[in-house]
Amino acid sequence: MKKTFLKKLAFATSILSCTAFATSVSAQSITVQSGDTLWKLAQKHDVSTHELIETNNLSSPTLHIGQSLTIPNDMYTVQSGDSLWKVSQRFNTSIQAIKRENQLSSNVLHAGQALSIPEQASTASTYDVQYGDTLWIISQKFGVSIQNIMNWNNLSSTQLYPGQTLHLKNQQNYLATNMIETAKQYMGTPYVWGGDYPSQGFDCSGFLKYVFGKHDVEIPRTVATIYQEGTFVSKPERGDLVFFETYKPGASHAGIYLGDGKFVHASSSKGVTISSMSNVYWEPRYLGAKSYY
Structure with a gap:
């Protein structure tokens, strides 16, 4: 709202x-x-x-x-x-x-x-129903679906009461979880230079743009331009993008951070796969992380 x-x-x-x-x-x-x-x-x-x-x-x-x-x-x-x-x-x-x-x-x-221009979705974990509230109004305020609110609170009816406390989940974490689940669905998809669709294969930036796009988050098409956008974070969180300097100076490879020091990406040798940030190849090439939502 x-x-x-x-x-x-x-x-x-x-x-x-x-x-x-x-x-x-x-x-x-x-x-x-x-x-x-x-x-x-x-x-x-x-x-x-x-x-x-x-x-x-x-x-x-x-x-x-x-x-x-x-x-x-x-x-x-x-x-x-x-x-x-x-x-x-x-x-x-x-x-x-x-x-x-x-x-x-x-x-x-x-x-x-x-x-x-709407206000940024609130991230509170609970919400007290106010006069005039409906599930639709609350769903818009917190950027979640009506069905999710009903599921999280075991509601059998859409009727709300002033003073009623609803339990909500952080939308950013919710989006990151869904995005990671989407990314993992394409594990094993072959690497193809210029590929940006499952049936043709992915290159690293095509994979990122496709996954983010499935969740209505728009990012540029190349790693270099993706790196120019976004917000720098000192420590990546789940759903952030992690960048590496590989075959040329500057950001030339990226993946989606999964937590626990791992990221999913489209590798030129393995296709869509999960790698460790501490891997002897990736660790010295790490440039930093950025958030995009």
């Missing part, structure tokens, strides 16, 4: 003062009409009930005819050279969240296109 208007305004102001990014933050004032509810207004203006409550400092979900409400709006204008990955990194959110927020069916962006 998006941040409150004041937080978004402060964030956007700092961005504008430091960069040339064309962001715009605005708010619309409306008057409550007969039949209006928080849920109806949230759906009409493509915001959450939480945003409306927080932005307007409401102590109750009950609205009154003639009441004035502020509708927050947070938009970004796509610039030449932008990609979903770059925009997601700029605003500290995920590609999947941006696509969901803007109902995008592809990763292609066009200069001048207006995007609504």
Whole structure:
């Protein structure tokens, strides 16, 4: 879900003062009409009930005819050279969240296109249900599916109650686990230079792009350009990419870190395989690790 208007305004102001990014933050004032509810207004203006409550400092979900409400709006204008990955990194959110927020069916962006920027998914392990909450609203807030929330809490019904505590899992760890499971499905797939699909084989960057793409995380196609993106981490965690200098100076090989000093990658000699970071070949060639979601 998006941040409150004041937080978004402060964030956007700092961005504008430091960069040339064309962001715009605005708010619309409306008057409550007969039949209006928080849920109806949230759906009409493509915001959450939480945003409306927080932005307007409401102590109750009950609205009154003639009441004035502020509708927050947070938009970004796509610039030449932008990609979903770059925009997601700029605003500290995920590609999947941006696509969901803007109902995008592809990763292609066009200069001048207006995007609504969602807030980064929360990573809390528990959540207390608030007035106006639904499973859908909570799923969007935490970046998980309704079915997962129901499974994690043994819910037999979608009905929620204010004050009810829901157990949630960290979405980043959840994504890393799923991504690793996907990568392992292609163990033994042969190495093919330029390959980026299971039926034709993979080279190392083609393998990474394919696996990440299966989870709506967009990365560049070559190891060198992948290395230029992302966020450096001093110690890799599961799902991060680890980079190596092999046949030429700079990053020329990479894999997905599995934990316990191991990584899965498309090896030129073994195809998709799991190797140890402490291997006599890989250890001296290690360059570092980066996170991409």
